[in-house]
Amino acid sequence: MSDAFHLENKVALITGGASGIGAATSRELARAGAHVIIADLNLVAGETLAAELPHARAVRMDVTDSASIALALDGVQRLDILVNNAGIGLVGDIAHTAEEDFERLMRVNVNSVFLVTKAALPLLLATRGSIVNIGSVAGSVGVKQRFAYCASKGAVQAMTRQLAVDYPKELRVNCIAPGTVQTPFVEGYLEKYHAHEKEKIRAELVARQPIGRLGTPEDIASLIRFLCSQEAEFINGAVLPIDGGWTAA
Numbered sequence: 001m002s003d004a005f006h007l008e009n010k011v012a013l014i015t016g017g018a019s020g021i022g023a024a025t026s027r028e029l030a031r032a033g034a035h036v037i038i039a040d041l042n043l044v045a046g047e048t049l050a051a052e053l054p055h056a057r058a059v060r061m062d063v064t065d066s067a068s069i070a071l072a073l074d075g076v077q078r079l080d081i082l083v084n085n086a087g088i089g090l091v092g093d094i095a096h097t098a099e100e101d102f103e104r105l106m107r108v109n110v111n112s113v114f115l116v117t118k119a120a121l122p123l124l125l126a127t128r129g130s131i132v133n134i135g136s137v138a139g140s141v142g143v144k145q146r147f148a149y150c151a152s153k154g155a156v157q158a159m160t161r162q163l164a165v166d167y168p169k170e171l172r173v174n175c176i177a178p179g180t181v182q183t184p185f186v187e188g189y190l191e192k193y194h195a196h197e198k199e200k201i202r203a204e205l206v207a208r209q210p211i212g213r214l215g216t217p218e219d220i221a222s223l224i225r226f227l228c229s230q231e232a233e234f235i236n237g238a239v240l241p242i243d244g245g246w247t248a249a
């Protein structure tokens with residue numbers, strides 16, 4: 001087992017790598033032997049995490065801003081793995097989704113995948129690199145009150161398949177579609193929309209996942225590590241649910 005899924009000497013960049021799923025991924029890829037670049041809006045959190053890990057460093061990156069992305073990639077000589085993880089949520093049906101909120105969500109969740117992947121493409125082509133895009137079950141099924149979020153994660157799945165078709169031998173590009181995972185993203189949602197009934201809503205989030213629990217960031221990070229490893233060499237253009245059985249129903 002210790003020899004499996006190793007990433008020795010691979011260089012991995014993880015957007016939103018300072019919190020939640022991204023932070024667990026930074027830890028897991030570092031544990032697998034990779035040199036990790038934690039690219040996050042929150043540089044302080046990124047630096048704090050990088051200090052705990054072997055061969056890790058943090059860089060400030062706003063994934064919605066091509067100048068910020070270029071600056072963050074400046075000086076990166078080699079890249080084997082890109083995890084497009086940075087993302088935000090938005091609650092609301094179409095009638096309650098403001099145009100500026102929709103556009104912001106699309107910038108953070110969709111334009112980011114375009115901009116960061118495009119900027120990193122020459123480096124990734126040079127190593128026959130692996131890209132893992134973090135989608136969501138919301139890209140596969142309709143989720144109530146998540147009009148914009150579903151649209152954004154559907155686009156992440158579509159970009160994944162399209163890239164795999166254009167670069168079938170030159171890259172591997174896959175998408176992970178998590179169910180609800182216990183991270184600050186979910187805590188922020190509970191605090192903002194359900195401050196007085198957090199435990200009731202948390203129980204509802206658990207109930208929609210047949211396995212009977214929320215995912216952990218480590219559940220997701222393990223799959224990312226596998227997808228980036230040599231053992232996953234034949235997996236390309238795939239969208240993999242990791243949701244405790246939610247979308248099997």
Ligand SMILES: NC(=O)c1ccc[n+]([C@@H]2O[C@H](COP(=O)([O-])OP(=O)(O)OC[C@H]3O[C@@H](n4cnc5c(N)ncnc54)[C@H](O)[C@@H]3O)[C@@H](O)[C@H]2O)c1
Nearest residue numbers: 016019020021041062063085086087136178180181183185
């Ligand atoms: N938590 C869940 O239940 C869940 C489920 C399915 C999919 N996802 C997806 O997983 C990804 C990570 O979610 P999480 O729950 O770990 O969230 P999180 O809020 O814990 O972490 C997100 C990180 O992204 C960073 N970030 C936000 N905007 C950024 C920007 N413009 N540029 C650079 N960094 C930015 C934040 O600083 C933060 O460190 C997101 O794409 C999210 O949509 C989460």
